[in-house]
Amino acid sequence: MNVTLSATLAANEEIERRRRAGERVLHLAFGEAGLPVHPALRERLIAASEHNGYGPVAGASALREAAAGYWHRRGLPTDPELVVCGPGSKALLYGLLLAIGGDIVLPMPSWVSYAAQADLVGARPLFVPAPPGEGGVPDPEHVVSAVLRARSRGREVRSLLVTLPDNPSGTLASASTVRRIVEVARELDLTIISDEIYRDLVHDPGATGFLSPADLAPERTVITSGLSKSLAIGGWRIGVSRLPSVGLRDRLLAVASEIWSSPAAPVQQAAAYAFTEPAELVRRIDESRRLHGTVARAVHKRFVLAGARVAAPQGGFYLYPHFAGLDFATSADLATHLLDEHGVGVLAGHVFGDDPRALRARVATSLLYGETTEQRLAALGAPDPLELPWISASLDHLSEALTGLYAMRRAPLRHGRVRLAPASVTG
Incomplete structure (x- = not known):
């Protein structure tokens, strides 16, 4: 048997450890829905506690x-x-x-x-x-x-x-x-x-x-x-x-x-x-679906603008970009660099059974809605959640990270992990 701690859970624990240590990390590695429990469900759970x-x-x-x-x-x-x-x-x-x-x-x-x-x-x-x-x-x-x-x-x-x-x-x-x-x-x-x-x-x-x-x-x-x-x-x-x-x-x-x-x-x-x-939970799911789609599409746009190849999201809160043209040896190296150098946590594609040499990673967008219940509820109800300052700031963080990542096509990193990419490589 060759089973280790679940990659998603391990990544979540590592990112939370870094955040507690004061690091600024954009958490795109954990597939949690990122929203509060509806009050009607809490009431039912309390009533059933006996x-x-x-x-x-x-x-x-x-x-x-x-x-x-x-x-x-x-x-x-x-x-x-x-x-x-x-x-x-x-x-x-x-x-x-x-x-x-x-x-x-x-x-x-x-x-x-x-x-x-x-x-x-x-x-x-x-x-x-x-x-x-x-x-x-x-x-x-x-x-x-x-x-x-x-x-x-x-x-x-x-x-x-x-x-x-x-x-x-x-x-x-x-x-x-x-x-x-x-x-x-x-x-x-x-x-x-x-x-x-x-x-x-x-x-x-x-x-x-x-x-x-x-x-x-x-x-x-x-x-x-x-x-x-x-x-x-x-x-x-x-x-x-x-x-x-x-x-x-x-x-x-x-x-x-x-x-x-x-x-x-x-x-x-x-x-x-x-x-x-019931009607109130149907409404909550409708609101959630709209929020997930809006934010996932916004994240998709930023990857495309940076030069990554990625299919448009159709459901849930995931993207699976291919970081074309970058000169990392493995997807694990890419994910480590994104976290260490740019403060962005993703899951490397090899943990999903993909070829380790393919520079792909899973991006989960559902933890961008806010750090508190109040922020998450505001995101659910906002006419345009992308205008909320905490979501806007996260998207800006991502764009900055991707800009820095793709700048490596033009110049190697000082610590030597990445070689100069050939000029003929395109996105």
Whole structure:
């Protein structure tokens, strides 16, 4: 087993350590939603605090019924008996790897924990690059050859994972790509795990649309989701999954019973309320979606102006720029330089399974909304959050850092980490 502390958590702790020491650091390395808990959710949690029993392994019936209703309203009729809840969708994903077994196909790049969890359960991930501009789904045509080659060597490949919309790129796979990956999964008899934790944060759902593999192949698709991103309650640790069969549900429940027993009872009560989608929480998600999109697009503009190549964000609060033309040996060297020399924290692309030599990094924009609850609420309600002084200052910090970074094309750094880039290299 070769698993270390999660790269996202390690980066967050290091940046917070530097900030406590008085360093000025722009925190773009941690995928937390960066918003306050809605008062209605706090009230429900307080009211449920007397619930101290373990409860059913699958989760409280009220929560499972509410989650089933959530999917039903999105065109996916769901039996509450096929809903399993857990302490975050991350735990559910780990349980699913154990319950399904075998090796798994992952998009490259993909969220850091997918491959780490596969390693923990003794599985080997098959990394397949995503189509250009469509992160989160492994290229369907390459999946076929990768799986057949692995199986010819005796590997038992049983599942395939997609993220809609994607972390780390913030993009959303097209409907045609989703349709083709479903066809491939049928051809190869693969279970599809669809991580849809960011589904409700697609920036322009009317224009972009959203197609889940479960719309096309409900018999082989598991959906995992939760409230950590849409309602900013990551620390509450609550997730839900929609299972395609009783058999897989029972295997997942067996795993859950030995790992987490049951989700926290008070949090389940508050989550049940949230999944019924009352008007005040729908408004909060709408406000969050607008804020995430506005700030992500502003950050995207600054990277493009500096010379980086980066797909436009479509959902969530991530970007995945390629720092074209710079002369670092690895993405880790690039990330270290950005933090040490420019006070900007990002996550290097290699932790997402990317080629370490490719100068790519994940940028999370969701901690730019403010340091206090008051600032974050102001960002939620502002007609133009980019005009708020603390957000404007952060964007200026980023622009200054990128200007300094790309100035290295013209002059080497004094400490010698970077060689003079050839004049023929372009952005």
